[in-house]
Amino acid sequence: MTHRPNSVEARDIAFQLHSYADARRHEDVGPMVVEKGEGIYVEDLNGKRYIEGMAGLWSVAVGFGEKRLVDAAARQMEKLPYYHTFSYRTHGPSVDLAEKLISMAPVPMSKVYFTNSGSEANDTAIKLIWYRSNALGLPQRKKIISRARGYHGVTIASASLTGLPNNHRSFDLPIPQVLHTTSPHYRTMHRDGEDEAAFARRCAQDLEDLILQEGPETIAAFFAEPVMGAGGVIVPPEGYWDAVQPVLRKYDILFVADEVICGFGRTGEMFGTTKYGLQPDMITLSKALSSSYLPISALLINDKVYQPIADESHHIGVFGHGFTGSGHPVAAAVALENLKIIEERELVAHVKEVSPVFQTRLAQLSERPMVIETRGVGLIGAAEVYHPELSKTPGALGLKVNAAFLDQGLISRNMLDAMAFCPPLIITERQIHDMFDLAERGLDAVASAP
Structure with missing residues (x-):
C-alpha cells in the first residue's frame, strides 16, 4: 500500500504540481x-x-466570504446544477448574463460567447478571428500582434500572445502567427530626451512599421490590455491609445481589448475601455466577472465580427467550437449576483x-x-x-x-x-x-x- 502523508502541506508536495512555481523549490519549502x-x-x-x-x-x-454569492450558487445548484449551450440549447442564467453584459458593454457589442477563464476567452478570440478571415475570403489575414510584457493567458494561443519570456521558454512558444511590438513602459523603453507623448508616438510608429514589414494584408488583429497587469502593471503613457488606435483603423485591423484584469471597476471606471477611450471590436472578460467565486469568462464581439462568422457557420452547417462548461448555469448565476453587488454598492x-x-x-x-x-x-x-x-x-x-x-x-x-x-x-x-x-x-x- 502506498503511504499517504498526513498533513495538508505534505500531501500537496506529494500530489500537486503548482502554477507559477519552481517545482523543485516547492518540494523543499512547501505551500x-x-x-x-x-x-x-x-x-x-x-x-x-x-x-x-x-x-x-x-x-x-x-471580497471573500460574500454570502450573497454563496446563496446564489446554492439556489442554482438546487434548480439546475448543470446544463450546456451546445446544439440549440440554453438555460436562463446564461441568457440573463449575456443580456446583462451586452447592456453594460462600454462600446456597442452584438454577441457574448462564454468560456471558463481569461485564457480560454483570448484563445477563442483568436479562433474566431481566423474563422472570420476565412469567411471573408482572406485566408492570408491570420497574423496577430500583441505587446512585449503583455499578459493574455496560458493556452497555446493565448500564451503566445503573452509577451513574457518565461511563458514561452521550453513550451515551444510563441506560435508563428503571433508577433510582438513595443511594450509601453516609459521608464525602461524611452530614449534620451523623449517625453511620454513622444514615446507614445514612437510606440505607434513601431506598431505601424511592424504591420508594413509583415504586410497589412496579413495582419488580422491587435490584442492589448488597457492597463498591463501581470507584465508589471504598466500604465499607458500620455497619448498612447490616441496614437495607436488610428494605426489599427488605417489598416482595418481588429482590436481586442483584454479586460480580464481591468474590467468591472479596477481602474476607477467600469471598464478600462472607458477609462482610455478605446474602441475595440472584441472584449475579453473574466476574474471580477464572478469575483472568481466560480470560473467563468466571456468574449464580447461586435456586429462587424459576428456577421461573417454567422455566415460561415451557416455555410459549413455548424460552428464547431465549444466548452463543456461554457455559460455554466451556477457560474452564470454567481456572476449575475456579483454584478448586482458591484452596482448596488x-x-x-x-x-x-x-x-x-x-x-x-x-x-x-x-x-x-x-x-x-x-x-x-x-x-x-x-x-x-x-x-x-x-x-x-x-x-x-x-x-x-x-x-x-x-x-x-x-x-x-x-x-x-x-x-x-x-x-x-x-x-x-x-x-x-x-x-x-x-x-x-x-x-x-x-x-x-x-
Missing part, C-alpha cells in the same frame, strides 16, 4: 495553505491573518473615492530604499525594487520582498522585481493605509537585512 477568507483578509492553516493585497489573482472584487464610485489614497501611499513607497519606480491607476499598482547585488538575478529581490511582506501579514505578488498591489474593490481608506504600512515594514526589513 502556504489558505484556510478561509473574509472581506479583504484571508487566514492560513495556522491561524495567521493576511491582507490579500492581490484580491486572489487580481479578481475577488467584492456602487463599487466603481467607491474605487474613485479611495483610489487617491491608494495612489498616494503607493507613490510614497518610492521614498523607501530599493524602490526605483511606482506606477498605477485606480486600485491597481506596482512598486519596482532594485539592489545592485540582489538584482543580478531577475526576480531574486522580488522573492525576498514577497517573503518579507508575508512575514508582515501582506499578500502581494512579485512579477520579477515589481511588487503588485490589487486589493478587493471593497477596501476602505483605513485598510489601504494598513496595507501600505505592512508593505513599508516589509521593504525596510529587506533593506536592513545583512
Whole structure:
C-alpha cells in the first residue's frame, strides 16, 4: 500500500504540481495553505491573518466570504446544477448574463460567447478571428500582434500572445502567427530626451512599421490590455491609445481589448475601455466577472465580427467550437449576483473615492530604499525594487520582498522585481493605509537585512 502523508502541506508536495512555481523549490519549502477568507483578509492553516493585497489573482472584487454569492450558487445548484449551450440549447442564467453584459458593454457589442477563464476567452478570440478571415475570403489575414510584457493567458494561443519570456521558454512558444511590438513602459523603453507623448508616438510608429514589414494584408488583429497587469502593471503613457488606435483603423485591423484584469471597476471606471477611450471590436472578460467565486469568462464581439462568422457557420452547417462548461448555469448565476453587488454598492464610485489614497501611499513607497519606480491607476499598482547585488538575478529581490511582506501579514505578488498591489474593490481608506504600512515594514526589513 502506498503511504499517504498526513498533513495538508505534505500531501500537496506529494500530489500537486503548482502554477507559477519552481517545482523543485516547492518540494523543499512547501505551500502556504489558505484556510478561509473574509472581506479583504484571508487566514492560513495556522491561524495567521493576511491582507490579500492581490484580491486572489487580481479578481475577488467584492471580497471573500460574500454570502450573497454563496446563496446564489446554492439556489442554482438546487434548480439546475448543470446544463450546456451546445446544439440549440440554453438555460436562463446564461441568457440573463449575456443580456446583462451586452447592456453594460462600454462600446456597442452584438454577441457574448462564454468560456471558463481569461485564457480560454483570448484563445477563442483568436479562433474566431481566423474563422472570420476565412469567411471573408482572406485566408492570408491570420497574423496577430500583441505587446512585449503583455499578459493574455496560458493556452497555446493565448500564451503566445503573452509577451513574457518565461511563458514561452521550453513550451515551444510563441506560435508563428503571433508577433510582438513595443511594450509601453516609459521608464525602461524611452530614449534620451523623449517625453511620454513622444514615446507614445514612437510606440505607434513601431506598431505601424511592424504591420508594413509583415504586410497589412496579413495582419488580422491587435490584442492589448488597457492597463498591463501581470507584465508589471504598466500604465499607458500620455497619448498612447490616441496614437495607436488610428494605426489599427488605417489598416482595418481588429482590436481586442483584454479586460480580464481591468474590467468591472479596477481602474476607477467600469471598464478600462472607458477609462482610455478605446474602441475595440472584441472584449475579453473574466476574474471580477464572478469575483472568481466560480470560473467563468466571456468574449464580447461586435456586429462587424459576428456577421461573417454567422455566415460561415451557416455555410459549413455548424460552428464547431465549444466548452463543456461554457455559460455554466451556477457560474452564470454567481456572476449575475456579483454584478448586482458591484452596482448596488456602487463599487466603481467607491474605487474613485479611495483610489487617491491608494495612489498616494503607493507613490510614497518610492521614498523607501530599493524602490526605483511606482506606477498605477485606480486600485491597481506596482512598486519596482532594485539592489545592485540582489538584482543580478531577475526576480531574486522580488522573492525576498514577497517573503518579507508575508512575514508582515501582506499578500502581494512579485512579477520579477515589481511588487503588485490589487486589493478587493471593497477596501476602505483605513485598510489601504494598513496595507501600505505592512508593505513599508516589509521593504525596510529587506533593506536592513545583512
